[in-house]
Amino acid sequence: xxxxxxxxxxxxxxxxxxxxxxxxxxxxxxxxxxxxxxxxxxxxxxxxxxxxxxxxxxxxxxxxxxxxxxxxxxxxxxxxxxxxxxxxxxxxxxxxxxxxxxxxxxxxxxxxxxxxxxxxxxxxxxxxxxxxxxxxxxxxxxxxxxxxxxxxxxxxxxxxxxxxxxxxxxxxxxxxxxxxxxxxxxxxxxxxxxxxxxxxxxxxxxxxxxxxxxxxxxxxxxxxxxxxxxxxxxxxxxxxxxxxxxxxxxxxxxxxxxxxxxxxxxxxxxxxxxxxxxxxxxxxxxxxxxxxxxxxxxxxxxxxxxxxxxxxxxxxxxxxxxxxxxxxxxxxxxxxxxxxxxxxxxxxxx
Ligand SMILES: Nc1ncnc2c1ncn2[C@@H]1O[C@H](COP(=O)(O)OP(=O)(O)O)[C@@H](O)[C@H]1O
Ligand SMILES: [Mg+2]
Numbered sequence: 430x431x432x433x434x435x436x437x438x439x440x441x442x443x444x445x446x447x448x449x450x451x452x453x454x455x456x457x458x459x460x461x462x463x464x465x466x467x468x469x470x471x472x473x474x475x476x477x478x479x480x481x482x483x484x485x486x487x488x489x490x491x492x493x494x495x496x497x498x499x500x501x502x503x504x505x506x507x508x509x510x511x512x513x514x515x516x517x518x519x520x521x522x523x524x525x526x527x528x529x530x531x532x533x534x535x536x537x538x539x540x541x542x543x544x545x546x547x548x549x550x551x552x553x554x555x556x557x558x559x560x561x562x563x564x565x566x567x568x569x570x571x572x573x574x575x576x577x578x579x580x581x582x583x584x585x586x587x588x589x590x591x592x593x594x595x596x597x598x599x600x601x602x603x604x605x606x607x608x609x610x611x612x613x614x615x616x617x618x619x620x621x622x623x624x625x626x627x628x629x630x631x632x633x634x635x636x637x638x639x640x641x642x643x644x645x646x647x648x649x650x651x652x653x654x655x656x657x658x659x660x661x662x663x664x665x666x667x668x669x670x671x672x673x674x675x676x677x678x679x680x681x682x683x684x685x686x687x688x689x690x691x692x693x694x695x696x697x698x699x700x701x702x703x704x705x706x707x708x709x710x711x712x713x714x715x716x717x718x719x720x721x722x723x724x725x726x727x728x729x730x731x732x733x734x735x736x737x738x739x740x741x742x743x744x745x746x747x748x749x750x751x752x753x754x755x756x757x758x759x760x761x762x763x764x765x766x767x768x769x770x771x772x773x774x775x776x777x778x779x
Contacts, residue, residue, distance in 0.1 A: 434490040437771055438506060439481050441518040442496045442532075447472040452682060465688035476747045477518065483764035484516070489771060491516070498523055503532070508539045514774040515543035516767075517743065526600070527555065529743075542774040546742035550718040554740045557597045557633050560717060567716040569709055570736050572728075574635035580625035582634065584614050589636055593673070594620045597633040600741065602679045604628050610637050610671040638728035638736050642674065643696055645710035645725045646744070646755040648766070650773055653714055655707040656755035660696030665689040694754045698729065706735040713740055721773040724752050746770075 449472045457468050471479070477493050484491035496503050496519060507515065515536055522528035530551035536543040546554075554560050558576035565571060573588055576597055591612050596604045604624055611617045617634070624632050642663075646656040663672040666689045677684035698706070710725045717740045724744035727735045744752050748763050756766040 434488060435513040435771070435775065437484055437489045437491045437514050437516055438512040439477060439484070439491055439493040439516040439518060440496060440503075440506070441473075441477055441493070442498065442520070442522060443473055443477075444498055444524070447474065449473070455683070460683070462685050462688070464682065466682065468682035470682055471747070479748050479763075480516070480518070480746065480767060483767050484771065487764050487768040487771075489768075496522070503535060507536060507541050511539065511541045513542070513778070514771055515541055516771060516774075517543045517545050518746075520743075526598075529555070542778040544770045544774045545721050546719060546723070550720070550742045553717055554719075554742050555598055555600075557595075557739055558631065560740055563716055564713055564737055564740075567712060569713055569716070570730075570734050571738070572635040572638055572736050574633055577621065577632045577634060578630045580618075580621040580632070582617065582621065586634075588634065591637040592617060592634055593637045594624055594632055594634045596624060596628040597631040599628065600739075602674055602676045605673060605675050606677070607670055607675060609675070610673065637671075638730050638738075639672070640729040640731055641696070641698070642672070643698070643706060643727045643729055643735065644751045644755070645706060645727060646722070646752045647710055647714045647719065647725065648722050648756065648761075648769065650720050653711060653719075654759075655710055656752075656761075657695040657758035658698065658703060658706060659692055659694040659751045659755050660698070662691045662693055663689075665691070692751055692754060694751075694758050702729065702733065702735070709735055709737060713737055717742070721770055722746075722752065 449470050452468055455468060457464050481491050481493045494506060517533060519532045520526060520529050522532055530548040533551055534548040561571045561574060575586060591610050593610050595609060608620060611620050621632060642661040644659045647653045648656060661674065666686060670686055675686065678686045678690045681687050706727060713725050714723055719742050724741040726738045728738060729735050746752060753763055
């Protein structure tokens with residue numbers, strides 16, 4: 430008899446109106462620059478649907494549910510009628526990204542297997558400063574830094590300019606803009622005032638690493654595998670734009686900078702650096718208790734040292750994002766990659 434299909438619930442939490450829907454109304458010909466990438470990017474719903482459809486193609490009985498901040502719905506789905514596995518795409522609850530880990534904890538309490546990171550890993554990695562301490566303790570290089578609870582830092586702070594200031598508990602390049610990179614004390618003080626006003630404490634200030642930006646994706650457990658390294662090419666950016674993935678570069682198809690930064694996979698790095706960075710990525714994955722899949726962001730210093738910027742458990746799995754580009758270079762299709770991630774969750778059930 431054919432084995433029954435495994436029931437997979439793809440859970441996400443989407444409340445606000447999708448701003449990308451508005452982009453559909455814009456004719457690219459009316460922009461005052463020629464876009465390199467389409468400005469009609471997929472909406473969040475289309476991205477979830479692509480994941481659900483891919484899982485169905487892989488033979489799962491997959492269905493998608495928007496939790497819409499409804500705790501009783503979550504309880505009904507997970508506790509009363511538990512699926513074989515939850516595909517966990519929930520990044521916040523009640524608009525708080527701190528609750529990302531609580532939602533994972535809910536699955537743990539009801540003993541439903543779910544994809545991706547544990548509550549502990551999610552809480553740790555949301556705290557960029559604490560994560561950097563853990564990485565340092567484990568012998569990895571990360572830019573010298575300070576965590577600030579107030580918008581003040583002494584003039585002789587001991588860090589070497591240029592510096593970058595960013596919110597210590599955000600992700601997705603929130604608060605990362607052209608003005609984030611500062612070259613003297615006056616610029617730093619102004620930037621801190623601005624960040625504290627918009628994001629509050631804590632703010633992370635760290636040395637800016639000029640070199641290549643490298644994203645290293647890791648898949649699996651016992652042992653995890655490192656996927657081909659991906660690099661960002663900033664050479665087409667305006668010369669005055671800092672070489673960083675700002676919020677606009679990442680998310681805003683109406684910004685020129687969005688069209689000037691290009692991903693390249695595999696990265697053009699020599700094999701010794703590649704070996705080193707892959708070792709570091711695996712070390713960071715295990716030191717921060719990642720599992721199933723994660724992406725580790727590095728900058729390669731002019732001194733040849735790969736400096737780790739942050740650890741991203743449960744990184745974006747949208748088709749075409751850096752994690753999926755790296756998977757594809759390892760001959761894993763979008764659907765196969767998602768299939769593996771579900772299998773890791775199912776294995777935990779045994
Ligand atoms: N120390 C740094 N040196 C150089 N670039 C940095 C540094 N910190 C952050 N950046 C730039 O800012 C981007 C976002 O910072 P990151 O720490 O990865 O936060 P997020 O969680 O928002 O992705 C990075 O992808 C990189 O381009
Ligand atoms: Mg990042």
